[in-house]
Amino acid sequence: MKRKVPIAIIFVVGQFLAFFMDGSISQILSGTLFKYPNTMVPCLTMMWLILAAFFGNSKKLHLSAWAAIIGFIFDMYYTGILGVYVFIFPLVVYLCQVIYQQLPPSFMSGFLVYFLGITVLVTLGFVANAFIGQASTSVSQFLVNTLAPTLALNLVFLAILYFPIETLYRTHRR
Amino acid sequence: MQKFFSSRKLVIVIVCLIISFGLMTVSVAIRNKRSTPPMIQQFGNDIVGFADRVVAVPMNGVQHGFVSVKNLLNTYQENQRLKSKVDLLAQTQVKDQTLERENKQLKRQLNVGSTLTGYEKINAAVITRTPSSWASQVIINKGQAAGVKKDMPVIAGPGLIGTIAEVNKTNSKVVLVSNTAENSNRFAIQIVGSDSKVVNGIITSYDSQSNRIVMGNITSKAKLAKGDRVSTSGLGGTIPKGIYVGTVSKIAEDDYGLAKKVYIKPAANLNDIEVVSVAVRE
DSSP, X not given: OOOOOOHHHHHHHHHHHHHHHHHHHHHHTXXXXXXXXXXXXXXXXXXXXXXXXXXXXXXXXXXXXXXXXXXXXXXXXIIOOTTSHHHHHHHHHHHHHHHHHHSOSSHHHHHHXXXXXXXXXXXXXXXXXXXXXXOOOXXXXXXXXXXXXXXXXXXXXXHHHHHHHHHHHHHHHO | OTTTTOHHHHHHHHHHHHHHHHHHHHHHHHHHHOSSOOHXXXXXXXXXXXXXXXXXXXXXXXXXXXXXXXXXXXXXXXXHHHHHHHHHHHHHHHHHHHHHHHHHHHHHHHTOOOOTTXXXXXXXXXXXXXXXXXXXXXXXXOOGGGTOOTTOEEEETTEEEEEEEEEOSSOEEEEETTOOOTTOOOOEEEEEOTTSOXXXXXXXXXXXXXXXXXXXXXXXXXXXXXXXXXXXXXXXXXXXXXXEEEEEEEEEEOTTSSSEEEEEEESSOTTOOSEEEEEEEO
């Protein structure tokens, strides 16, 4: 039988892949995603981390550390403003993990927790950017033009990728 | 809940918040003042940039495939439309050539070396775009090594799209004019009115609801009309003169009714950028 690739390596590689896919999707579909006045932001990196928190063993995967590392790279490479996502990523992962453990493990509860996670991620991102003067929209505009479309887009991504990723972790647990 | 907010966790949260605010303030300050980010950050960005090309190149390839199929379907209509413009273009080109030669001769006669209009282009491809609502930024594959410097203007297709915000060795970040941050978008531009009077000003903000660049604080009495062309004025800093920005789409009074506010329709499509050129003033 073929030797299995350890899940920890798949996790790290997939995380970087998701990270670069975020940027590539934003670039390629920028005509649709950033159509005025709405902005939809793909958060595949966050989805990969949250799903790892759901299905994987977060201690063995060193999940919080990797969330902080990828958050730091995100700040450095994409936005150029350090100290935003390096803290938001681990926080969201931690929150999602704590809440998910209280719920029965099913697609619906995963969906709900993911919904909350993305809401926290986007909102904290908005607060941080408003603090340094990058974001200048009002809160109501933010809710309608950014948060809602972003949630819609990311829930679609989740619906597509939830079961494949679950299968991946399940086959590796045996 | 008792466990959730134990004193140890509270201390960690507060320390994290302080570090976060500190880092944010420092990086904003560095971004505004220094020409390049710190060495470590630059190095990291270069490495990530290289890795990104492995993902971005096939993705962009797929997009090219789709776009070429779409283009094929649109070709006939476009051909019809363009044919009517070709004659005009040839005429303009010849005129442009003649004028350029004449301009050069006149400059030589007057002993004027380089003026504000002269610039060279560095061509670059877009690697990726920042997945964020708050930073309209793209990352291009040319950096310090190719001669890119901070604050240089970037052109895509017909007109200006933004300026260089951060330069690494092999890639750099371009902030688009559609960025709504308070400290971006300060281009010196000018509008030539119908009576060939020139109105100078700067871009003050961006209206994301209608996709218009706003030029504020205009007190000039010169008459402007919808459709007047807007270009950079070359005043102040590194931006050369005569880069096309867009056309006037609306003229309104500002909030106090004292000065005018001009809404400009950008010439380039800010959401479909693949290849850009960085303009370097000679």
